[in-house]
Amino acid sequence: MKKVLITGVAGMIGSHLLDSLLGTGYKVTGIDNLKVGRMPNIKHNLDNINFKFVKCDILDPKKLERAAGDIDTIVHLAASKKIDEKGDAFNTLRINAEGTRNVLEIARKRRAKVILASTSDVYGVSRDLPFKEDGNLVIGPPTAKRWAYAASKIYAEQLAFAYFKEFNVPVVVLRYFGSFSPRASFSWSGGHVPLFIDAILNDKEVLIHGDGKQTRSMAYVDDVVRGTVLAMESPKAAGEIFNIGNDEEMSVADTAYLIHKIAATGKRLKIKFIPHKRIFGTYEEITRRVPDLRKAKAVLGYRPGVKITDGIRLTIEERRRSLLKAR
Numbered sequence: 312m313k314k315v316l317i318t319g320v321a322g323m324i325g326s327h328l329l330d331s332l333l334g335t336g337y338k339v340t341g342i343d344n345l346k347v348g349r350m351p352n353i354k355h356n357l358d359n360i361n362f363k364f365v366k367c368d369i370l371d372p373k374k375l376e377r378a379a380g381d382i383d384t385i386v387h388l389a390a391s392k393k394i395d396e397k398g399d400a401f402n403t404l405r406i407n408a409e410g411t412r413n414v415l416e417i418a419r420k421r422r423a424k425v426i427l428a429s430t431s432d433v434y435g436v437s438r439d440l441p442f443k444e445d446g447n448l449v450i451g452p453p454t455a456k457r458w459a460y461a462a463s464k465i466y467a468e469q470l471a472f473a474y475f476k477e478f479n480v481p482v483v484v485l486r487y488f489g490s491f492s493p494r495a496s497f498s499w500s501g502g503h504v505p506l507f508i509d510a511i512l513n514d515k516e517v518l519i520h521g522d523g524k525q526t527r528s529m530a531y532v533d534d535v536v537r538g539t540v541l542a543m544e545s546p547k548a549a550g551e552i553f554n555i556g557n558d559e560e561m562s563v564a565d566t567a568y569l570i571h572k573i574a575a576t577g578k579r580l581k582i583k584f585i586p587h588k589r590i591f592g593t594y595e596e597i598t599r600r601v602p603d604l605r606k607a608k609a610v611l612g613y614r615p616g617v618k619i620t621d622g623i624r625l626t627i628e629e630r631r632r633s634l635l636k637a638r
Contacts, residue, residue: 318387370410372413375414387411425474442600489529517581519582523563525597553607553611567582
């Protein structure tokens, strides 16, 4: 039985990955400090004899090593994510850098494979579209706090490849593009799709940063999980970077219109546009974000299978059920 450690197991991707691995014969240890991840995401697996949950912070190397036990693979999802000008850049940098090193040290000692979750944010303001794994990474000025997340993930990637080349740790870097599911954090850190769904179902204003013309490629979580498992199981993946997500491209504003149409609340759509500088200061907005998936298809056999309309419909249905239960 293959033994896997998932960091950030109670988050959206982590909890869905847990479901998938337990359903296909893996033994899983999951850790989470529960600052963003939620126990309801994993509670249905707590009685599974092949799952052990440990509340643990990736910045605590001793506890992390004890929790890891005897594992074959680590899927490192835990991270501090995007921030605005009021956010904490120091902890974003510290968590994503030191936490990744702690994970890689455990992998080095156990000769375990590491799947490192990176992000499409690392491509920054590159104009080379669609984004290719071997393309240049072009980020903006360090005076904008928002770049701390991308910079920390670029460092984490470099650290992973240093462990691969110098310590023979088999690492795979997955650059996740935007994803969503009913377990997403319905806050800014969860991305615009769940935020918009929540606002529309509750007849609130949909808040859009900038003019809404910026485009994103959003994937339903099932596709992200499938790509992650393929990377775990592929002997050809070690030492490589792969874009994982959906290559459907849609503007942020059009996404709001689509969600409103699918939700069919009978209420009018209320959109409020917020000047970008008010939220992010000097951070330059990424106007288009779309992945080139050819490498993932060729090496991993990866193909996204859920259309954005179907993913939105599934998320709306489940969110409605959750809201009804809460009343």
